[in-house]
Amino acid sequence: MYIFQINASFYTRLVRYIKPRLLMMWTITLIALLGGCVSTKEPSPYAYTPSPNPFQDVVRAQERALEQGKLLLVVLGAQWCHDSTGLAERFSTQEMDLILRAHYETVFVDVGTLEDRRKITERFAYPNYYATPTVMVVEPSSGALLNRTSMDIWGNADSIHLDDYLAYFSRYPAMTEMQKAQLISWKPTNEEVAYNKEQAARLQRAYDKLGPLLVEDLNGNTPEGLNALWKEAKTYRTELQKTLVKRAELTLGEKGDNGVNTKPALRHYNPFSWEQN
Template identity: 30%
Template sequence: MSTLTQLALILFCLLLFPVPAASAQDSDLRYQPEQQILPTLTVLEQKALAENKLLLVALGASWCHDSVALLERFAEPTLAAALAERFEIVLVDVAYLQYGQATTTRYQLPLYYGTPTVMIIDPSNRQLLNKPYLMQWTNAASFDEAAYQQYFLTTQFKQQFAQTQQSAITEALQQQIRDFEEQQAATLAIGYQHLSPLLLAYETDPLADRATFNAVWNEVKKFRSQIIADVLALQQAAMLDTSSPLKIPSYNEFSFLKPAEADKE
């Protein structure tokens, strides 16, 4: 059989038995640039609402082990099919900590406190439904398939949110807690700005200063890991006693932002 005849036969078979288009769960899931995602969010919210789904917004990066692990789990065929039934999924690339805040603030979170950050959103009002569990999924690689299935497929997120809304926290105390979180998020954003070029160098330059990066990374990590816990503790205290002033935590200033002793002279 000639080469031309073979090619003709292959084309005929492809026309007769076309290869199915790759579905989302067959392809490699990737975090997409925030600049591309932001203009699509309104449409995706409307789509989720029309299909009676929740919005799942995950912010991560390719350099983050846990972010990669989350996508690997999400891509497993059985879980992927079940997730698609319940969620409209949005994957946002925070790059080297330069992006992501525009997405989180859209959903009542002043900043992400780790990667990956997995937000479950009510598309009808853009409310964040799983705030108490945000830090859990920054350790996504630590959870097995059963934990993923239990959390993402069985948790009644709307019920949790409704219970939170019924709490007896006064508006004044709620505002005080919001102010506290926004202040810490603003400080963390400054920390991210300082850390970002160090992280980029760490990931791409074999000659980068590892010691400086590790020191800054660990200090920022300690700070960001505490914010949600303190916010939840303040909410708990406000529910238990609405008459007493809240004891607002205070944090040390980032050491890498303090002026050097030589600069003070």
């Protein structure tokens, strides 16, 4: 029997300085050598399964992450959403599973038919879920979101190549303490807090309106007007998330795509069609 020994200081330097893709390859190889592959007979942890208390599931996962020295990974999604199931399929690949098991305590949260999950997102200073899936990479001791400025990409999770998944989720375990510290110290302004809370509540009312219609649709009977109402809510939630991301980018010193450092306004929106009736 062979015994593999790893020099701790060498590995620390490797994690600190190596590029994300090389770190990813090292992690996969190392775990495979140490016999860390998981049997395919085990039930997949990457499933949107209804739970009697999803908030407590997240709390317990955060506690386990802290105990094990891992990052917390919270995914809010639904089985009816093709981007949610697309992400679950990528997570279930051998390459991604190795990375996730090595570096993350992962918890999948079923949002059902657009049920209220604000208690979970607010725990990590995020107002609501604006897409399915919503992917949250969390530093467990502080509850800080490490991927705050890139969460919006996962609304198109099924269109993202596996190589990009591997690079993305290898990036956060390789972050330095200094890089994490900037994100841990991030705080929204009082104005942003009030605005985000108000708009998140309004979005949830839209979800509450759409939820029963979605149930009918999933049962094979598409209600009249569902598509129009869905489009209204999607436009609204997409704009809200875009504003959140841009303001966070600029607060953290990142420039926008156009190189401009002007924060987008906290705009107010016209009433939904159902709010006018």
